[in-house]
Amino acid sequence: MMVQGPSRSCAGAGDVFDARRVRHWLAECGRAVEALVFPWECVECGEPAEGAPFCVDCRRKLLDGQGLVCDRCALPVGPFTDRTGGCGRCRGNSLGFDQAIALGRYEGPVRNLCLRLKHERNAWLAPWVVDLLLEAHSALRPLPADACVTAVPLHWRRHWRRGYNQADALAAALARRLSLCGVRPLRRVVATPPLAPIGRTERAQIMRDAFRPRRGAEIVLRGRTVLLVDDILTTGATSGAAARALKRAGAARVIAVVIGRAEGKV
Numbered sequence: 001m002m003v004q005g006p007s008r009s010c011a012g013a014g015d016v017f018d019a020r021r022v023r024h025w026l027a028e029c030g031r032a033v034e035a036l037v038f039p040w041e042c043v044e045c046g047e048p049a050e051g052a053p054f055c056v057d058c059r060r061k062l063l064d065g066q067g068l069v070c071d072r073c074a075l076p077v078g079p080f081t082d083r084t085g086g087c088g089r090c091r092g093n094s095l096g097f098d099q100a101i102a103l104g105r106y107e108g109p110v111r112n113l114c115l116r117l118k119h120e121r122n123a124w125l126a127p128w129v130v131d132l133l134l135e136a137h138s139a140l141r142p143l144p145a146d147a148c149v150t151a152v153p154l155h156w157r158r159h160w161r162r163g164y165n166q167a168d169a170l171a172a173a174l175a176r177r178l179s180l181c182g183v184r185p186l187r188r189v190v191a192t193p194p195l196a197p198i199g200r201t202e203r204a205q206i207m208r209d210a211f212r213p214r215r216g217a218e219i220v221l222r223g224r225t226v227l228l229v230d231d232i233l234t235t236g237a238t239s240g241a242a243a244r245a246l247k248r249a250g251a252a253r254v255i256a257v258v259i260g261r262a263e264g265k266v
């Protein structure tokens with residue numbers, strides 16, 4: 001469950017926390033029974049899988065698909081690239097966020113995973129994907145104990161029409177796995193068009209002022225590290241705009257966490 005409004009931490013939400021534990025435990029029991037009755041099949045290739053939605057091969061491909069990347073923008077870099085202060089493509093650019101991490105390049109099985117997660121019926125995959133992400137990025141931990149997790153929000157009209165935001169599912173799973181607070185300090189106040197066919201400069205212009213802090217966001221965010229979750233990072237215009245809004249509201253550091261890193265110029 002995500003915390004909205006001005007409460008500073010998850011403390012005091014004991015009942016919610018207990019209910020969450022029970023729900024989590026029931027879900028785990030459900031998964032165990034289901035695995036006995038319906039053997040797992042890999043969602044990527046359809047081959048048998050053992051107690052997980054990915055077979056050994058596809059799991060390896062998902063974990064190893066990234067290669068060497070820039071610590072700042074998560075774009076691929078060569079083995080001899082100077083990565084001081086970013087790579088050649090992001091150094092000197094204001095990204096909005098301080099760091100980006102991705103499970104892998106937005107291609108092959110990572111792309112398929114992102115496309116699957118767009119459908120609510122596949123939201124159950126989110127905790128498994130988050131587990132892969134954390135395995136691939138053990139350096140993400142330790143985080144400050146008061147770090148918090150939020151999703152890049154959809155405009156309310158789009159959210160209402162879809163009834164689901166995959167970024168929310170991923171953010172909730174990440175908060176649970178890292179035992180961090182999930183928060184919703186931002187609103188998306190501009191209904192933006194699909195950004196895929198639009199270039200970097202135009203995207204940045206469209207996204208400027210697209211996010212606004214909710215009332216009380218400053219109390220939630222002041223001095224905190226925020227993990228800002230989305231499914232895909234392309235030019236960084238969306239995550240960058242959301243990160244800037246988080247920082248305007250007092251966040252000390254924003255780490256963009258995504259599943260797929262597309263090769264958009266930053």
Ligand SMILES: [Zn+2]
Binds near residue numbers: 043054055056058
């Ligand atoms: Zn497979």
Ligand SMILES: [Zn+2]
Binds near residue numbers: 070072073088
């Ligand atoms: Zn870079």
